[in-house]
Amino acid sequence: MTTLANRPNTALLVIDVQNGVVSQAHARDSVVANIGALVGRAREQQVPVIWVTHSDDEQLLEGTPDWQIVTELTPVPEEPLVRKRYGDAFEETTLEQVLVRLGVGRLLVTGAATDACIRSTLHGALVRGYDTILVSDAHTTEDQSAWGAPPPEQVIAHTNLYWTYQRAPGRTAGTTTAAAARFDA
Numbered sequence: 001m002t003t004l005a006n007r008p009n010t011a012l013l014v015i016d017v018q019n020g021v022v023s024q025a026h027a028r029d030s031v032v033a034n035i036g037a038l039v040g041r042a043r044e045q046q047v048p049v050i051w052v053t054h055s056d057d058e059q060l061l062e063g064t065p066d067w068q069i070v071t072e073l074t075p076v077p078e079e080p081l082v083r084k085r086y087g088d089a090f091e092e093t094t095l096e097q098v099l100v101r102l103g104v105g106r107l108l109v110t111g112a113a114t115d116a117c118i119r120s121t122l123h124g125a126l127v128r129g130y131d132t133i134l135v136s137d138a139h140t141t142e143d144q145s146a147w148g149a150p151p152p153e154q155v156i157a158h159t160n161l162y163w164t165y166q167r168a169p170g171r172t173a174g175t176t177t178a179a180a181a182r183f184d185a
Helices: 028-044 095-102 114-127 152-164
Strands: 009-015 049-054 081-084 104-112 131-140 173-176
Touching: 009 028, 009 095, 009 114, 028 049, 028 104, 028 131, 049 095, 049 114, 081 095, 095 104, 104 114, 114 131, 114 152, 131 152, 152 173
Parallel strands: 009 049, 009 104, 049 081, 104 131, 131 173
Antiparallel strands: none
8 A cells, every 4th residue: 555656566675684784683593594585485476675785984894794795695686786874775875766666665674773774764664655564573683782772682572563553644564474474465
């Protein structure tokens, strides 16, 4: 029920599953495996997989080993790669143009970090008119409790909870698990 005209397709968005982002992430291996399974299913069903990478001038320098997508996940040349420098994958990137070209009005969102780029992109997509579904067991974050944040499992659970009940006029939000995710809804 996207508000975007003539955009019936779904895409799988894989955000910042880079070595330097997920090396210390909560449940890293199971989250990466869930994303890998979703990527495989999307490819089988000819659903676009869009890869997003973050870079900055301090820790994630483009082209460095930390900036690389984890070795368990391998984009194929036909799959778009969107480079970003802000939390919201739409800000000053080519993401919107890619989605227009592919006729996408519905996004399944996966990746890292839950409390930063995932939340920013979820909200950015919804306010831009996209149906936006968070894959509840396919996103993660590092432990930021030393700086006053809750433990990562609570950050993930809270994000899943509030996104399950997120609403906007003419748009659908919510959560699904990797196993239950549907690309045809």
